[in-house]
Amino acid sequence: MASPAVRPAFAYTIVYVSDVEKSAAFYAAAFGYTVRRQDQSHKWAELESGATTIAFTPLHQRETDGLSGEVKLPDSAAARGPVEICFVYEDVDAAYKRAVDEGAVPVSAPEQKPWGQKSGFVRDMDGNIVRIGSHVRE
Template identity: 30%
Template sequence: MTTTISLQYCNITVNDVDEAIGFYQDALGLRVQSDVPSGRFRWVTLGSDAQPGLEIVLSEPHAGRSPADGDALQELLTKGVLPMLVFRSNDVDATFETVRASGAEVLQEPTDQPWGPRDCAFRDPSGNTVRIAQAPAT
């Protein structure tokens, strides 16, 4: 039998979980998979039918971390320097219009990139850079 491995969770640090749910659910069409209280914080995951089994965890900077680590993560989030998220869409132009209509800050309108994809970029409500890419036509 061959052993397999796949990504199950990826984390997004946000300032306000409810505000982030609104963005990722309403603008990007993800669904809340779980929303479970965990002390002062919550375990919230979002997913897509396009990738069953992969969930995005929304967490606040201090959730599950020491005060010093939470403060350091909050500083990076405030500066907008956490790693970007890149989503894939089969129609980046339509997705762009949906996300723009949500009021998200536009960083880049849909553009054909020299390395292949057509993509666009936004900031989520916490300042994270979110790119949306469409594979080039084959």
């Protein structure tokens, strides 16, 4: 009899950024997180974000460039990367306003979606898309 599959814990989402220190400070201010750890080499920072860690590392990391290739950011305001970060809030409108007030680039204001989520979209300083949404209730 085969042993049951082991489901690993989802530990990190790593965001490759142009400036680790500025990105960590921006995400803390714009989305309400606390910076948990920031490496003095400016090559790593983490936010206190619950069970899963949001981490930042430079676009060009010697440890990974040779393994997986160069990281490419969106090259225009109309382009988007292959990953989207989503933060869930009770008050989506207030969270969206806070993010924009703290320097997030507005993409689309919050609106009610057909699947039951209210969400709006912003970009961070590197062009990454961040969804500010409500929890989808079933």
